[in-house]
Amino acid sequence: MPLTIFLIIIGFITVLQSATPFLLKRTIAFGVTIPEGHTDNRTIASYKKTYTMTVLVTGIFSLAGYYVWATTDSLAEEQVVLTGLVIQFGILFLSMGLYLLFHAKTTRLKQSQNWGSDLKQVRIADLAIRSKDEMLPSSIYALPMIITVGLIAYTATQYSSIPDLIPTHWGPSGKPDAFSQKTPFSVIALLLILLVMQGMMLVINVFTKRSGIKLNAAKSKTSKVQQLSFRKYTSWFLFITSVLVTVLFGFLQLTTIHEGLGNTALMLAMPLGFLLLILLGTAVYAFKVGQSGSRIDVSFDDTSTAGITDVDDDKYWKAGVFYVNKNDPSIFVEKRFGVGWTINFAKPAGYFILFVPVVIILLIAFLL
Structure with missing residues (x-):
């Protein structure tokens, strides 16, 4: 395995x-x-x-x-x-x-x-493009969180029947290989970690939705379609990831409450299925969409406008990886190498959104 x-x-x-x-x-x-x-x-x-x-x-x-x-x-x-x-x-x-x-x-x-x-450097702005943005509303991301809160409540009702040893880690074979003594905290620790992860994904969606939409100066019509598609599929990919993580963690929580629920085959199949679905989704997202929707085909011929190019903002990209621009209100910006988003390192809120949840998760794991 x-x-x-x-x-x-x-x-x-x-x-x-x-x-x-x-x-x-x-x-x-x-x-x-x-x-x-x-x-x-x-x-x-x-x-x-x-x-x-x-x-x-x-x-x-x-x-x-x-x-x-x-x-x-x-x-x-x-x-x-x-x-x-x-x-x-x-x-x-x-x-x-x-x-x-x-x-x-x-x-x-x-x-x-x-x-x-x-070439003349030009920055294109489309004031009406926000109305066409099809990113998922943040309220959708609250649905998995509601399920997690429900699992916490259910766990509380089943506390007396939960075994004295709580699994805290599962090995590659699908069997738990680390345990903690049962306490009101340890029985819901996994769900608390899940809730933090779900909250982080919700906040990421909120701020990527607010991020600037950068259009190609020479091919504005094509880039408009590609940008909107990229943002839509990014939002869906993040939501599907949240749902899959919820299913996996919810299953593990239920097997903790009801020991006989997960047989060996199912305990192997669930993590492996989760991994395959995440990798498949990532591959579809990367190869079908591409960064900034660059692999999205458009149905019309958009002739490149001669004599102009995009504004060169290389000075804000350290090593082409770290974006540092205090004048840009966007907290999340599109990556320059790889598919997805990165933070504007000049904005402290970005550190808070990404690193505080990690610290909380590590703290929960340490307290077990």
Whole structure:
């Protein structure tokens, strides 16, 4: 079971990381703004190809070697898990190192060839676009939270029948491998963690909905469709993730209350099914939508406007990864490398939204 899980995760990370340069807007390469007219530059294309092939080949060989090693030797489960984690982080660190290398090369190339000096930088604003935004209302995100509150109430009614030892961790086999003494706090600790996670997702949806909608100056009609689609599917993906986490944690809570509820097969199937659904959803989101909706096909021909390009805001992106702009009211902004959102590090509220829930979750786990 651990081997299967790690093979799936390593394979997924390899594919997603190797494909990342081709999931982004054409006007962004390795965290650098590429002006109109230079998006098809051969040198940039070679950087993308080298990055992709290096990550992909390394991942494939690592995956094959890991499988052969794990199936030919009599190994302890801990060895398989530890090695799988090392390979995962190895691929991530490799991709991060390659990104920083090509970010620096792309920056130097852009500066040495003075790209965009002959183009007028334009920022497009559409005052009516907010009315067309189809992101889910935040009230929808409250539904899983209501279910969690209901589970907390149900747990309270069943307190006397709950076993004296409460599972606090489940191993790769699906069986609990760590326990805590039954107390009014420990019996609902898992649900409290779930409630914090749900609250974080709700708040993220609120502030991504308020974030600025950036349109492409040269292709405003196309980017409008793509931006609205990106925001809609991001909202749905986040909500589905919240629902899936609720189902998994709710199931684990019910098996704690009713010991006979989950047989071995079901305890294996639930976490594995959760993992597969999350990975499948992430793959659909990344490959069908792309960053900023760049992979969304439009049904009309939007001819590029000559002589203009987007405003170059590279100065606000540290290493093309960390966005620091105190003049931008947006707390969440679209990533420049990868699919999804990141925080505006100049806004303290972003730290609060992301890191306070993590601290609370760690505190709950520590108190068990």
